[in-house]
Amino acid sequence: MTSGPRPTRRSFLGMAAATPLAVTGALGAGAGTAHAAGTAYAMAYFTESPNGTGTDYGLHLAVSTDALDWMPLNQNNPVVTPTEGALGLRDPFVLRKQDGTFVVLATDLKGTDWSYVSQYVHVWNSPDLRTFTGYHRLKVHGLNTHAWAPEAFWDAGRGQYALIYSAVGAGGHNVIMVNYTTDFVTASAPQVFFDPGYDVIDGDMAVGVNGVNHLYFKKNQTLAGARSTSLDPGSFREFGTAVAHGGTEAPTLVRSPGAGNWYLWGDTYTPNGVFYAWQTTDLASGTWTPLDQKAYTQPVNSKHCGITPLSTTEYDNLVARWGVPSWNRLKSYNYPARYVRHANYAGRIDEYPFDPYTDSLWQLVPGLADSGAVSFRSVSHPTRYLRHYDYQLRLDVNDGTSTFAADATFQRTAGLADASWSSFRSYNNPTRYLRHSDYVLRIDPISTATDRRDATFRVGY
Template identity: 80%
Template sequence: MSVHPRPGSRPSRRLILGMAATVPLALSADLTTGARTARAADSAHVMGYFTESPNGTGTDYGLHLAVSTDSRHWMPLNQNDPVVTPTAGAGGLRDPFILRKQDGTFVVLATDLKGTDWSYVSQYIHVWDSADLRTFTGYRRLKLHDMNTHSWAPEAFWDAGRGRYAIIYSAVNGSGHNVIMVNYTADFLTVSSPQVFFDPGYDVIDGDMAVGVGGVNYLYFKDSSKQALVGARSPSLDPGSFTAFSTPVAHGGTEAPILVKSQTSSAWYLWGDTYTPNGVFYAWQSTDLASGTWTALNQRDYTQPVNSKHGTIQPITTTEYTNLVAKWGAPAWRRLKSYNYPARYVRHSDYVGRIDEYPFDPYTDAQWKLVPGLADSSGVSFQSVNYPTRYLRHYDYQLRLDVNDGTSTFAQDATFYSTAGLADSSWTSFRSYNYPTRYIRHSDYVLRIDPISTAADRADATFSVGY
């Protein structure tokens, strides 16, 4: 669950221009992650999330979807608008979770809460069935308990020994602090009585599972006393059998862990979400879950969907990836990330081109339509999404957002050629059309065109073109 007061805690691809992403190799068939055994055909991932932005411009409490071929760089679907929204309870969701069931179809679970009214208490969670994440049917709210407390951040996994799905979630029971509860179900229509699944004696929320990895089951959660992500493990899936063991990881206050297995290597990724209303995802990597140690990834190596909060990531097949993009559509816009300041994105502010740290509002200041160059269609021009009559152009070598006046001078000033990144050939640099010895670069976070000679210059002039 994201951004709410809890007892004992807080109040509350990288793409070269014009290139398609490469589909990674299949995940080994004997690995079980989350709720199911991944199939050899799995070669992509889907993320579900809700959205929040600093002043609410990008806030929406419906289910959003993004897809990825490497589980680190994400393409929002449906223009980052929701694909389904609850119609009962609070009328909104937080903390969605996508599970592929044993029959190959999906079920979506989510917290019954809209916004940040933490006084709203719901013993229910939202539930949808979906054959393919292109249609959502059977919407219902499922009651998990009769306690006077919430049912936050529901997730689920298949418990083969019980022949049932386990639904885990955060709630305050008689202990006075949040614990991880569990109910069992065969059909997500009725559930067993609630039990305490994990209670280490202090406030814990947001459980995420990796089941049957080397004969061990892993539960990652937020330790509210440390404001960090911590792992527990057990040789069984029995309630009460998990013991915390890992080194805590955090970037500021961090919650909402997501465990993801790479489909091209032995790496595991652990995603976490800062709990401010305008949260930022951070990611860590490990090659051995049993070690309980994680190394922070450079923000160059991953990009969250814009405004995304408290996500869920599940493997999908190449066909499912293709079908989702065909159904919901790829974004009509792009975002450009700085190579040497990867927390910052190219945006306009007061019509000045610059790089600023994500998140910010209006978030649309950082969204661009990359259109054929106004002076040469083999080049590119950057059309503003929220000011579509305006383009990035250089003037006295500084980039600014100006209205296209139809002149040849404007067209030339607003046209650039994309090249292999000067600091990293898998990224992109942009050479000026009419000043071909100069490239777009940032200097004191302001964009301009300059000759490039040093390593620092090359880093300043390198960007990723993504979403």
């Protein structure tokens, strides 16, 4: 539940459940297993940006072939938005059910009004994440407390889905609750799933990994783990070493392609909303190594994600349905928290996130002076291009002259510091490359290792 500090709400929830809930709706039955290795992946998220220009509380989707670098779908616009409750969502999660279709769950909350109490979670079903049907809200309890960050997994022993979420327990602190369901239309009475005696939220599961089930959650601004050989409520015990990057929450576990590594994603709950990632080759060890930010890129403005594996065909079908972004972002190689942007019409690299975020979106179009090269057209100022002037990069209106065209044209080459990235050689000053210096963009001759790193960028999203 990416948010920042939130007040807890006192409830009278005990270990014994109340009357089972029956909620009407329409959703198919079935089950599935989350967090397996895949050949591709889908990420569900909502968006927030520092001053709100990139904020949207609908369901957003991105795809990846490695679970690290992500491409937003639908131009980073929502693919579906709630029409009941708070009319917005947070913390979306996608589960593949036993029949191969999907169910989407999300917190019933729009914005950051933590005093808003909903006893419901949003539910959609989808055959393929290209269409969404059967929308309804599922009531998970009848208590004076929230139902945050819902997720689900298949409990084979019960023959039901376990739907877990964060709510305030009898002790006055957040615990992880569970309801059982076969169809996400009706649910059993709530039970406490995990209560270590202190505040915990944002449970995320990896089920049946070498006979052990793993639960990761937010504990005191860190991501901590618990495990059990069963899926019974109350059976999980903490293990391993917690990780954090500042205040971190919203843990998401995903197995890498080929099943060699596990990744643990986390989201800072400041308004910045920056994702960080860790990896391990042995989930049972409970130890994680931070990944260099060069290794991964989150969708722009994304918050509190859920990740599910896809087949290659499903990946291709999603891209065909929702489209490739019409823009790119350029990440600095040696300052991977920073992206190329314009500010007051000057070219520079600044630390993500910032507003207006559209200042970091570029259309790489055929070069104005050479169609085999590229020019950088601004998305936020589409009549303007990055061009060099006195060797510094600035954003200017195309005046139609050959001089402007040449100044705004660059030959894209293999990255000077990493051939899998990109560098850009000036068209009319071919001994000079686009690089940053004191975070300002310019074109310079390149000779040292530092120069090569300064002149290397990842073209992504």
